[in-house]
Amino acid sequence: MSKDSPNAASPSPARQRRSSDQVTLSQVAQAAGVSPITASRALNNPDKVSDSARLSVLQAVEQLGYVPNLVAGSLASSRSRLIAVIVPSLINSVFVEVIKGLQETLEAEGYQILLGNTDYDLDREYQLVRTFLGWSCSALVTAGLRHNKACHTLLANWDHPIMEVMELGKGMDLNVGLDHVAAGRCMADHLLDKGYRQIVYVGARLSQDYRASMRYEGHKAVLKEKGIDAPLLELDTLGSLQAGAEGLAQVLVQYPHTQAIHFANDDLAAGALLAAQRQGLSVPGDIAIAGFNGLPLGQHVTPQLTTILSPREEMGRLAAKELIQRLSGKNVYRRQHDVGFTLQTGGST
Amino acid sequence: MSKDSPNAASPSPARQRRSSDQVTLSQVAQAAGVSPITASRALNNPDKVSDSARLSVLQAVEQLGYVPNLVAGSLASSRSRLIAVIVPSLINSVFVEVIKGLQETLEAEGYQILLGNTDYDLDREYQLVRTFLGWSCSALVTAGLRHNKACHTLLANWDHPIMEVMELGKGMDLNVGLDHVAAGRCMADHLLDKGYRQIVYVGARLSQDYRASMRYEGHKAVLKEKGIDAPLLELDTLGSLQAGAEGLAQVLVQYPHTQAIHFANDDLAAGALLAAQRQGLSVPGDIAIAGFNGLPLGQHVTPQLTTILSPREEMGRLAAKELIQRLSGKNVYRRQHDVGFTLQTGGST
DNA sequence: CTGAAAGCGCTAACAG
DNA sequence: CTGTTAGCGCTTTCAG
Numbered sequence: 252m253s254k255d256s257p258n259a260a261s262p263s264p265a266r267q268r269r270s271s272d273q274v275t276l277s278q279v280a281q282a283a284g285v286s287p288i289t290a291s292r293a294l295n296n297p298d299k300v301s302d303s304a305r306l307s308v309l310q311a312v313e314q315l316g317y318v319p320n321l322v323a324g325s326l327a328s329s330r331s332r333l334i335a336v337i338v339p340s341l342i343n344s345v346f347v348e349v350i351k352g353l354q355e356t357l358e359a360e361g362y363q364i365l366l367g368n369t370d371y372d373l374d375r376e377y378q379l380v381r382t383f384l385g386w387s388c389s390a391l392v393t394a395g396l397r398h399n400k401a402c403h404t405l406l407a408n409w410d411h412p413i414m415e416v417m418e419l420g421k422g423m424d425l426n427v428g429l430d431h432v433a434a435g436r437c438m439a440d441h442l443l444d445k446g447y448r449q450i451v452y453v454g455a456r457l458s459q460d461y462r463a464s465m466r467y468e469g470h471k472a473v474l475k476e477k478g479i480d481a482p483l484l485e486l487d488t489l490g491s492l493q494a495g496a497e498g499l500a501q502v503l504v505q506y507p508h509t510q511a512i513h514f515a516n517d518d519l520a521a522g523a524l525l526a527a528q529r530q531g532l533s534v535p536g537d538i539a540i541a542g543f544n545g546l547p548l549g550q551h552v553t554p555q556l557t558t559i560l561s562p563r564e565e566m567g568r569l570a571a572k573e574l575i576q577r578l579s580g581k582n583v584y585r586r587q588h589d590v591g592f593t594l595q596t597g598g599s600t
Numbered sequence: 601m602s603k604d605s606p607n608a609a610s611p612s613p614a615r616q617r618r619s620s621d622q623v624t625l626s627q628v629a630q631a632a633g634v635s636p637i638t639a640s641r642a643l644n645n646p647d648k649v650s651d652s653a654r655l656s657v658l659q660a661v662e663q664l665g666y667v668p669n670l671v672a673g674s675l676a677s678s679r680s681r682l683i684a685v686i687v688p689s690l691i692n693s694v695f696v697e698v699i700k701g702l703q704e705t706l707e708a709e710g711y712q713i714l715l716g717n718t719d720y721d722l723d724r725e726y727q728l729v730r731t732f733l734g735w736s737c738s739a740l741v742t743a744g745l746r747h748n749k750a751c752h753t754l755l756a757n758w759d760h761p762i763m764e765v766m767e768l769g770k771g772m773d774l775n776v777g778l779d780h781v782a783a784g785r786c787m788a789d790h791l792l793d794k795g796y797r798q799i800v801y802v803g804a805r806l807s808q809d810y811r812a813s814m815r816y817e818g819h820k821a822v823l824k825e826k827g828i829d830a831p832l833l834e835l836d837t838l839g840s841l842q843a844g845a846e847g848l849a850q851v852l853v854q855y856p857h858t859q860a861i862h863f864a865n866d867d868l869a870a871g872a873l874l875a876a877q878r879q880g881l882s883v884p885g886d887i888a889i890a891g892f893n894g895l896p897l898g899q900h901v902t903p904q905l906t907t908i909l910s911p912r913e914e915m916g917r918l919a920a921k922e923l924i925q926r927l928s929g930k931n932v933y934r935r936q937h938d939v940g941f942t943l944q945t946g947g948s949t
Numbered sequence: 950c951t952g953a954a955a956g957c958g959c960t961a962a963c964a965g
Numbered sequence: 966c967t968g969t970t971a972g973c974g975c976t977t978t979c980a981g
Contacts, residue, residue, distance in 0.1 A: 275958060286968050291960060301966060318754070321734035322674045323958035326973045331671065333714075341700040344693060351690040354717055363731060365682075366715045368703055382712060385670035405667075492900045525900040548897065551841045551874040624974060635952050640976065650950060672974035675957050 274317045282311035294319065325387055334574070335383035335391040337367040337376060339459070343490065345516075345544060345563055346394055349416060352567020353392060360575050362389065371459035377402040384409060390574050396420045397461065412577040414570050418462055419589055425577065427570040427588040431462045434559050434592050435469025438513055438541055441557070445600050447511035447539055448479060453498040453523075454515035455486040463515035466543060470513055482506060490515065495522020499538075511539035511600065517546040517558055524552050524599060539600040545593070554598025561592050623666045631660035643668065674736055683923070684732035684740040686716040686725060688808070692839065694865075694893060694912055695743055698765060701916020702741060709924050711738065720808035726751040733758060739923050745769045746810065761926040763919050767811055768938055774926065776919040776937040780811045783908050783941050784818025787862055787890055788830075790906070794949050796860035796888055797828055802847040802872075803864035804835040812864035815892060819862055831855060839864065844871020848887075860888035860949065866895040866907055873901050873948060888949040894942070903947025910941050 280290035285304050293300045293308035300308075311317070325331040334357055338346040354364055365386060367379035376393070380402050383391060390412040398406065406413055406423055413424040418431055442450055452471070457464040471481040484502055488494040498519055502509050514520035520542030527534050534540055534554060542549055545560030569588055629639035634653050642649045642657035649657075660666070674680040683706055687695040703713055714735060716728035725742070729751050732740060739761040747755065755762055755772055762773040767780055791799055801820070806813040820830040833851060837843040847868055851858050863869035869891030876883050883889055883903055891898055894909030918937055 273958090276960095277958080287958090288960070288969085289967060292967090295960085299966070304966080316754075316757075318730055319734050320675075320736070320958050321731070322671055322680065322736050323973090324960070325671045326669075326675050326975085327958075327960040329973070341696055341703065344696075347690055347693075347696050350715075351717075354690065354715070358717065363735075364715045366699075366703070366713045368700075368707065381667055382670070385668050386712075387669070387671050405665075408665075492896050496900070522900060525902070529902050547841050551845070551871060553874070553878050622974090626974080636974090637953085637976075638951060641951090644976090648950075653950085669974050672957090673976070675959085676974075676976040678957070 273320065274315045276317070276319070279308060279311045279315055279317045282315060283307040329387055331387045331389055332362050333365050333386055333388045334362050335365045335367065335380070335386070335388040337369060337379050337383075337391070337393045339369050339371045339394055341368055344546070345561075348563035349394070349567040349570075352564035352569075353571045354567070356568045356571030356575070362575075371456075373397065373399040373402065377405070380405055389578055390414065392416060392570060392574070395462070396422050396426070412574055414574055416566055416570050418465070419587065422587070425570070425573055425586055427566055427573065427590060429561055429566075429590050429592050431465035432469040432472075434543065434561075435466030435471075436473045437469075437592070437594055438466075438543070438557075438559055439470040439473035441594055441596070442511050442513060442539070442541060442600060443473065443477065443479075445511075445539065447600075449506070449508050449510045450474065450479070450513055451482050451484055451502050451506050451509050451511075452513045452515070453484045453486065453495075453502060453519060455488060455490040455494050455498075455519065457485055457515070460490070460515065463543075466515065486519075490518045492518055492522030492525065495519035495524075496526035499523035499526050503538075509538060511535070511541065514540065514542045517542035517544040517549045517556060520556055520558065520599075521546070521548050521552055524554075524556060528553075534599050541600050545595055549595075549597065552599075557597045557600040558595050559592050560595050562590050566590050622669065623664045625666070625668070628657060628660045628664055628666045631664060632656040678736055680736045680738055681711050682714050682735055682737045683711050684714045684716065684729070684735070684737040686718060686728050686732075686740070686742045688718050688720045688743055690717055693895070694910075697912035698743070698916040698919075701913035701918075702920045703916070705917050705920030705924070711924075720805075722746065722748040722751065726754070729754055738927055739763065741765060741919060741923070744811070745771050745775070761923055763923055765915055765919050767814070768936065771936070774919070774922055774935055776915055776922065776939060778910055778915075778939050778941050780814035781818040781821075783892065783910075784815030784820075785822050786818075786941070786943055787815075787892070787906075787908055788819040788822035790943055790945070791860050791862060791888070791890060791949060792822065792826065792828075794860075794888070796949075798855070798857050798859040799823065799828070799862055800831050800833055800851050800855050800858050800860075801862045801864070802833045802835065802844075802851060802868060804837060804839040804843050804847075804868065806834055806864070809839070809864065812892075815864065835868075839867045841867055841871030841874065844868035844873075845875035848872035848875050852887075858887060860884070860890065863889065863891045866891035866893040866898045866905060869905055869907065869948075870895070870897050870901055873903075873905060877902075883948050890949050894944055898944075898946065901948075906946045906949040907944050908941050909944050911939050915939050 276290050277287045280287040290308045293305045369376040392414045394417045396415050415422040415426050417428045419428040452467050454463045474481040486494050486498050520540050524540050542556050542558040545558050549556030549558050625639050626636045629636040639657045642654045718725040741763045743766045745764050764771040764775050766777045768777040801816050803812045823830040835843050835847055869889050873889050891905050891907040894907050898905030898907050
């Protein structure tokens with residue numbers, strides 16, 4: 252009268268589930284002549300198992316072609332080794348470089364990246380965060396410190412590490428980035444040093460790329476301190492070489508006496524520089540051009556682009572290292588890391 | 601004498617698991633006054649539930665701040681809405697553009713991307729595939745048709761869609777890409793048309809970037825047909841503007857009579873073109889330069905770079921669409937899509 | 950349209 | 966070092 256007897260007139264009828272043909276850990280254990288939990292330990296905590304047990308388990312794994320079901324493991328342990336990474340854009344190479352730094356460091360530690368793209372939409376970010384929390388991610392990385400209210404609430408109540416990268420400020424947990432206002436000031440200082448007084452700041456979609464507008468704030472502050480106007484030209488197209496060329500054209504029309512253009516990034520700046528070249532304008536003779544990011548491109552155009560170099564891959568690597576520290580139980584304090592930036596003076600100013 | 605009585609002297613002592621404070625679907629159901637399964641249906645199959653039930657469930661979700669546990673759902677249903685995407689590099693913007701196309705299409709359908717980077721290492725690819733299969737991914741996308749044997753076996757026995765992108769050929773399942781040999785032929789034809797006869801092909805790490813070497817094969821075949829030598833210069837550094845500049849320098853030394861350089865990609869070609877500019881070499885007067893990819897950069901340098909445009913984001917979008925078709929049960933046939941390429945003639949040749 | 954029961958495959962907790 | 970037991974939170978199956 253065993254409960255499991257197939258013929259028993261038990262109240263619960265035999266209910267079958269479509270069992271996938273996947274090899275399970277129990278099968279491995281059986282083949283190895285140990286209990287499932289020992290097989291589990293042989294794979295996840297090899298030290299806590301005898302050599303002979305470990306060996307026969309590994310052998311059985313090989314033989315049966317066992318692939319661990321990570322979903323089941325995560326549910327049971329409520330740990331996933333999944334790291335959510337949320338960026339506003341993949342077109343902008345800047346974020347990709349941060350992802351690269353994150354990825355090479357995290358993957359080496361056995362973490363996997365779950366990638367989300369908000370397209371600069373904070374509501375989208377909230378949706379992504381919800382989804383990712385549902386995957387019991389071990390940690391979450393977002394580009395930027397700004398979130399909508401729902402997202403903020405959700406994250407504030409989440410008890411895993413949160414890493415906010417790119418900019419520096421009052422974050423939710425961990426923070427690795429640089430001071431964009433200071434970067435804007437730095438470049439403005441440089442342009443003033445060089446003797447330019449008629450300076451236009453050109454950016455693209457600043458309401459979205461608010462870090463670029465922080466740089467403009469720094470830029471403007473410096474000029475205001477000297478009593479100099481800081482006109483702003485905002486382009487409607489995304490930052491790109493093409494947009495930079497258009498930016499140059501618009502500046503020449505709207506502000507004909509301009510001596511220097513401070514572009515929000517190197518894509519725009521290089522686009523303008525190459526366009527100037529095509530039009531026979533001398534840089535910096537007719538007009539000086541500066542950018543931000545320190546993309547390789549800027550170092551290969553003639554004249555070399557004056558820009559501010561930000562350590563993007565390094566930012567990703569550092570963020571990943573901090574997270575790994577946290578996830579291994581160390582470093583429980585909130586931490587903020589300023590990765591800094593470097594003014595790179597080229598011939599374009 | 602209830603089994604669950606906390607004071608019962610039952611043989612199984614009360615074993616507690618650290619229950620996370622997470623709100624569960626059962627709690628939602630209870631708050632809504634329905635059974636868990638009805639709550640589940642209200643969220644996943646809204647049509648199969650009465651309006652009143654759906655409403656009270658959604659209300660309870662809101663009130664309790666319920667976040668679905670996707671891990672548990674996946675385990676129970678063995679479906680995950682996770683798509684594994686494996687690329688060989690994130691530095692090379694080409695793959696990022698494909699990812700972007702995939703991502704915008706997949707995310708719109710509620711799929712999430714699990715990102716892996718092999719660094720051009722097929723063993724690493726195998727490891728990633730194993731891990732990703734463990735997540736019960738709904739489908740897998742890899743860049744390229746080459747896998748090691750273990751990986752091939754694993755994938756051959758996997759019963760979910762597999763999409764191989766970038767190149768065209770005999771794939772495992774679905775395939776979206778372009779013919780790289782033909783692309784190489786196309787550019788070689790163009791260079792011959794223009795009257796060049798001393799042509800060097802310059803690539804970087806061709807054993808890794810085997811698609812570039814397929815293009816070289818096409819290039820070589822065309823030249824051989826005309827009885828013309830097709831010297832190859834292989835750089836040891838990764839493809840970049842810097843490497844392109846070095847490539848130019850090496851060609852000028854090793855093959856001083858060279859009339860044209862066919863570079864494996866636009867990064868190299870643009871790097872060479874900008875370097876030529878700095879050195880006062882005339883392009884194409886002193887030396888002609890051609891690339892591959894159709895990066896925006898090539899259209900902004902002077903002279904414009906002759907290149908072959910490949911529709912990368914489009915490739916990602918198409919791949920995603922095909923996968924979605926397959927995942928919704930349609931389109932059960934093996935499919936191959938040639939996205940083609942376009943010769944873009946610039947002033948550099 | 951709704952519900953009860955039975956797992957998905959694995960690991961935490963406890964006991965030997 | 967090894968095993969037993971009981972879930973993780975959800976969805977499937979079957980039955981109303």
